Amino acid sequence: MSGDLELIDSHCHLNYDYAPKSVDDLVREAAAAGVGTLLTIGTELATIDQVREISERFPNVFHTVGVHPHEAVTLSAADVERLRQAAKHPKCRAIGEIGLDYYYDHSPREIQRDRLERQLALALELGLPVVIHGRDAESDLLAALREYAARVPSGRSPGVIHCFSGTVEFGRACLALGFHISFSGILTFKTAESLREAAREYPLDRLLVETDAPYLAPVPNRGKKCEPAMVRFTAQKLAELKGLSVAEVARATTENARRVFGIPR
Numbered sequence: 001m002s003g004d005l006e007l008i009d010s011h012c013h014l015n016y017d018y019a020p021k022s023v024d025d026l027v028r029e030a031a032a033a034g035v036g037t038l039l040t041i042g043t044e045l046a047t048i049d050q051v052r053e054i055s056e057r058f059p060n061v062f063h064t065v066g067v068h069p070h071e072a073v074t075l076s077a078a079d080v081e082r083l084r085q086a087a088k089h090p091k092c093r094a095i096g097e098i099g100l101d102y103y104y105d106h107s108p109r110e111i112q113r114d115r116l117e118r119q120l121a122l123a124l125e126l127g128l129p130v131v132i133h134g135r136d137a138e139s140d141l142l143a144a145l146r147e148y149a150a151r152v153p154s155g156r157s158p159g160v161i162h163c164f165s166g167t168v169e170f171g172r173a174c175l176a177l178g179f180h181i182s183f184s185g186i187l188t189f190k191t192a193e194s195l196r197e198a199a200r201e202y203p204l205d206r207l208l209v210e211t212d213a214p215y216l217a218p219v220p221n222r223g224k225k226c227e228p229a230m231v232r233f234t235a236q237k238l239a240e241l242k243g244l245s246v247a248e249v250a251r252a253t254t255e256n257a258r259r260v261f262g263i264p265r
Contacts, residue, residue: 005034005250007235008257009228010182011097011131011162011210014040014061015050018214018225026213026227027058033229034250036060037263041097041131041162043068045079048086055091062263064094064131072107072115080118087126093261095123096131097162100144103136113140120148123159129260130159132179138170149177157260163212168198175206180260182208185218185226188237199241204252208260209234 009030014023030038038058042051042065055063065086067075087095098119100112107115123130130148134141145158152158161174163184171181181202186192199207209231211218217226218233232246239249257263 005247006036006254007034007209007231007250008037008039008254008263009035009211009213009231010039010160010208010257010261011041011184012038012213012228013043014038014054014213014228015047016214018227021227023054023057026229027061030228031060033232035228035231037062037254037257038228039064039093039257039261039263042066043097044071045074045082048082052086052089052092055089062091062093062261063089064096065092066094066096066098066119066131067115068097069099069101069112069116069133070104070106072112075115075118077118080122083119084122084126087122087128092128093263094129094131094159095119095126096159097133098130099133100137100141101133101135102140109140113144116144120144124148124151127153127156129157132159132161133163134161134166138166142170142173145174145177145179149179152178160208160260162210163216164198165192165195168194168201171198171202175202180206180208180256182210183234183238184210184212185216185221185230185234187234187241188219189222196237196241199238204242204244204249205256207238207253208257209238209249209253
């Protein structure tokens with residue numbers, strides 16, 4: 001798979017536990033599999049420094065900062081200033097992972113919505129895209145994204161709907177707002193036919209691939225801890241669904257990720 005192909009894992013969590021493997025192992029094995037660039041994603045205030053330090057250690061790793069909806073209740077008004085300063089790091093490429101999650105409701109919904117709005121405003125202030133998490137909250141999430149996207153300068157992507165698993169209609173609405181859609185290993189799951197329908201329909205120039213490692217290992221790695229190197233299986237499935245070569249999908253999704261996140265060559 002490696003050869004002349006280059007993929008970007010647009011969403012992974014390198015600060016999580018991959019024992020017995022180290023971060024060095026993950027980055028090295030990803031490169032050997034043709035995954036030349038990784039974006040490690042911030043989800044909470046407590047790990048901002050960990051995520052940044054990993055990004056600083058590797059020239060081909062970039063990062064984001066943000067507070068996940070599960071952790072929304074932990075984000076105070078004063079903490080937004082900490083996010084603002086952290087987001088000014090030269091390798092920080094987005095505000096995220098932010099959004100709404102009404103499936104688990106780990107934080108009250110009203111607080112989730114408020115913290116999402118605060119972080120969307122921060123992204124607008126700093127001129128950064130956002131990385132959006134959404135689950136069982138399409139109506140409220142779409143309302144917030146519409147208001148946000150209307151304020152994003154013309155010609156700049158508002159961001160990415162990560163680990164897309166929503167309805168085809170929700171994806172269409174997000175694409176209409178200028179967002180990119182990122183597919184994870186879920187695309188390979190037997191039960192994900194509706195997601196494959198979306199992948200067939202959505203334009204390739206608006207798609208990214210990701211692992212969400214250490215979660216959601218794609219077929220043929222189901223049951224294992226997911227690693228960035230495995231993003232190639234999602235790219236292979238996307239190529240199959242589009243009737244394209246893996247090289248074409250790798251080239252397109254890599255260019256899309258570079259464009260959205262401002263990742264240099």
